[in-house]
Amino acid sequence: MKPKFITVLLSSVAILAAIGLALQRPSAPSEERETILLLYGAGLRDPVRETIAAYQEEFPNVRVDVIPSGSGQLMAKVLAGEKGDLFMGADASYVNTAYEKGAIAERLDVAVQWPVISVRKDSKLTIDGLESLLGEGLRIGLGNPDGPAIGKSARQILEKAGLWDRVKVAVEKRGVFKPTVQELANDLKLGTIDAAILLDGTVAQHPELMAIAIPKEMNALLDISIGVMKTSERPTRALHFARYLTARDRGLTHFAKYGYQVIDGDAWADVPRLKLMSGGILRQAVTKTLDDFEQREGVTIDRNFNGCGILTSSLKAGGEADAYFACDVSFMSQVSDLFLDPVAVSETRMVIGVPKGNPKRITKLADLARDGLKIGVANAKQSALGALTEDLLARHGLLDAVMKNVRTQLPTADMLVTQLQGPKGSDSLLDAIVVYEVNARRAVDDVEIVPIAEAVAPAVQPIAVARQSKYPHLTRRLLDALSAEASRKRFEEQGFGWKAALTKRR
Incomplete structure (x- = not known):
């Protein structure tokens, strides 16, 4: 009996010692909560508090700290460069002033009050x-x-x-x-x-x-808006909360409860998925801006680059897009009932592209009608370029004469450039193509540009938000990004002319 008692006693002591050591050890740190700071007009207290409570319940690893005060005092903090993530004024004029002075990056509308x-x-x-x-x-x-x-x-x-x-x-x-x-x-x-x-x-x-x-x-009337501060170290999380607060089925329900006249906000999605239809000519000019927008906003953009004739036909047949970036206004006008007012972003002229050295000595549009030439043009039913080319030739009485020399009609200008370049190490498959200047510039080692004097009006590229988009405000911010100075540099590097003016709000 005695040995058994001693064994049990020693086992108990060992267990107690283990428990004691465990209690002395520091517990493993819990997952650190991501914190953002919101500066807001004190009059918005109750709907803001309720929105924050709902947000933190839905996203428990995020904490929203607040500084409520007068909008004027808060604006002074924002303009002074104090740390913070979001500024929400009881009157949008304060947020707009901070935006115009370079202290606010994005602005989102919330509601109005009297x-x-x-x-x-x-x-x-x-x-x-x-x-x-x-x-x-x-x-x-x-x-x-x-x-x-x-x-x-x-x-x-x-x-x-x-x-x-x-x-x-x-x-x-x-x-x-x-x-x-x-x-x-x-x-x-x-x-x-x-x-x-x-x-x-x-x-x-x-x-x-x-x-x-x-x-x-x-x-x-006072507009209420919320802005992402330039000093924010967590802009993606700040935008996530701002989208939550301005979503018609999340934050705006709390504002409506207190009688605020809320905007028709976006539907809520943790990671929204936008659908963009864009002319293939724009791919290289917009890709970096789209990538940056996805990363900053925490969203996904499904991109459909193609000939605008194909895209427009798809839209007419019920295809869905949150935004359409057309190759030319003529194609946007065909679906104007599906989109809000378009914004002209860029322009480019039509040119003749010929192989390096211009072996056929093509110098003007009429030369394309010479016997024996092999010409490439865009398909008029599939692309804006094709339709514009056909119209240009018809206006100058050259359509039939040139079309007899056409050997290929393709949906995009880039395909035409590839045809002109021909297989590596071989002669060109074509003598000349009609393309946009930006397409020809991308192949300067193989292609020479012949200006078309008759092409007085350039093709203008407009973009618009779909009337039925679930995310019209988010898509509008994408349009703002594509109209911003950083985007302008990318367009001009690709050879586009610039038409967009930075959006000004009241």
């Missing part, structure tokens, strides 16, 4: 308009004119009504100026002021308060 006069629901005062704010003994609360969005807006409204100077004096005598709209709302609830100019979305967050409309001819 300034209102507010009193407690149990107030016995008769407040029926702006003039009522001058009532004898009335204690009025306003936002600081240089601070929160409501302060700037209240001043604009009262100036328009011709009341600012008198109301300002009344506030200085017996009222209060506050740095945030939420502080005004709290003062109103506590009864330290009798009336205030607030925002309708803020009033909806406080059931003790009621809103009195300001006539629209005197009022100033």
